[in-house]
Amino acid sequence: MTVIAPPSRPPALSPSRASDFLQCPLLFRLRTVDRVPEPASSAATRGTLVHSVLERLFDAPAGERTPALAQELLPAEWAKLQEADPRVKELFAPGGDAESEGVDNWLDAASRLVSTYFTLEDPxxxxxxxRELLLETQLPDGPLLRGIVDRLDVKPDDGAIRVVDYKTGRSPNPRYEGKVLFQLRFYGLVLWRERGTIPKMLQLVYLGDGQILRAEPTAEQLEGAERKIRWVWSEIEKAARTETWEPRPSKLCDWCSHRALCPAFDGTPPPIPEGAVEIRLGIS
Incomplete structure (x- = not known):
């Protein structure tokens, strides 16, 4: 029998896990409740590396945050990432997500993303x-919300807050902006509830194509985000209590690492480990 260890922090809902549920309830279950291991992803790993470089860049004093310094940081952060996550080495092994790309080309692509950053902002x-700020707030009669913001800027003159999130992919087609705006408003809502101030600006920096998506949230928009979050949580509770984590097939299934466990592809999900729903979701 699998023994589920108690979490180091109380269970919470994050923007990424909420998006998982909206995309596919079964995907949410396999990632959050079962925690089925997933192979290393080339895109996700490169994103982690670039985020680390941009975080460390701001350790240097203003005036020294140059493209050359950022490139110098890349090998050291790459070494740290390999040490922290042994799965990274699987990327370039036979059958790995980056096998055909090779390490040098993969790192060159990360280097280009770092260079693109300097065309969008002057650090x-x-x-x-x-930087890498952990945010939490408890919704009354609702879930604990948790997220990590890449960067929080505060204007010294008036205290206006700007939330900045780096994305190493390309900016979304306008038809799909609603999904990323939901993530931004999630962060905005948590900040508002915790600090009593609505952020002046929510900003996504897309390094894949050098675009910036900005939004100035209103109280009405953040209240709408809270209603959506509460609805998502109520659906998660319903799925948990009825044990009906239905798959939701879409084009995104082509990139899912859990197809072998999905009934939509003739797979069978594993039994849910005893106690996992209560421990990992806080739902009894």
């Missing part, structure tokens, strides 16, 4: 108040 003109 020497910024002094982030927070």
């Amino acid at each position: 020497n003109r910024l002094q982030p108040a927070e």
Whole structure:
């Protein structure tokens, strides 16, 4: 019998896990409740590496945050990432997600993403108040919300808050902007509930094509995000209590690593480990 260890922090709903459920309830279950291991992803790993470089860049004083420094940081952060996550080595092994690309080409692509950042912002003109900031807030009669913001800027003159999130992919087609705006408003809602201030700006920096998506949230929009989050959570509770985590086939299934466990592809999900729903979701 699988023994589920208690979490180090109380269960919470994050923007990515909420998006998982909206995409496919079964995907949410396999990732959040069962925690079925997934192979290393080339795109996700490269994103982690680039995020680390941009975080470390701001350790340097203003005036020294140059493209050359960022490129110098890349090998050291790459070494740290390989040490922290042994799965990374699987990327370039036979059958790995980046086998055909090779390590050198893969790192060159990461280097180009770092270079693109400097075409969008001048880090020497910024002094982030927070980096990799963990945010939490408890919704009354609702879930605990949790997320990590890449960067939080606060204007010294009026205290206006800007939330900045880096994306290493390409900016979305306007038809799909609603999904990313939901993530931004999720962060905006948590900040508002915790600090009593609505962020002035929510900003997504897309390094894949050098675009920036900005939104100035209103109280009405953040209240709408809260209603959507509450609805998502009510659906998660319903699925948990009835044990009906239905698959939701879409084009995104082509990139899913759990197809072998999905009934939509003649697979069978594993039994849910005893106690996993209560421990990992806080739902009894």
